[in-house]
Amino acid sequence: MKVQEIREIIKLVDQSNINEFVYENEGTKIKLKKTETVTVIQPTASPDVVQGNAAVEVKPAAPATPKAVEAAAPAAAVSERENLHKITSPMVGTFYQSPAPDSPAYVKAGDKVTADSIVCIVEAMKLFNEIEAEVSGEIVEVLIKEGQLVEYGQPLFLVKPE
Known part of the structure; x- marks a missing residue:
């Protein structure tokens, strides 16, 4: 395929x-x-x-959980988190933070990025796809661990837009 x-x-x-x-x-x-x-x-x-x-x-979906139940953090932290941009995976594959095992990560929490900054690689079927930030700002959190499998649309990073 x-x-x-x-x-x-x-x-x-x-x-x-x-x-x-x-x-x-x-x-x-x-x-x-x-x-x-x-x-x-x-x-x-x-x-x-x-x-x-x-x-x-065909299976029925689980009922939606209200945001108030999902949130274990205080309301201020939740509203702040909702204002963050999510960089998502454009495909199913394996997440890599750096271009090679002995290289430093493209980005880490606290780093500034531009819209065309490469933030990671998602490997799918032996093709290494560079993922761009899509937004200028500061990386707040890396949501995926090195070598972890990611799904299409799964959030990879949280970015505080400028």
Whole structure:
């Protein structure tokens, strides 16, 4: 499967109301999950839809959790955090903070970045994709650890915009 085909699948799933998508073919497995939480009315049954060799299991989503319950931090910290820009992963892959294992990280908390600053690499199918900040500001927090798998749309960094 080619990277362009994977990007098309990501785009189709993103534009649909599907929350999770799994594709397996000849030893290749692609699993996509949307990170947003949605309230869904519970259906009476969870049918399996089978077409050819692909199977899609339809499951109800978990009910949305109110922000007040999710927040363990004081209200001031929560509102400050909501004003931060999230740099998200444009693809599924492996997160790397530096261009090589013996090199320093592109950025760390407290570093200033511009919109075209490279902040990390996401490796997908042996292709190393440089991720840019997309906004000028200060890196507040690195949300992912070195070598961790990331999902499409998953937040990687929090940036305080200038």
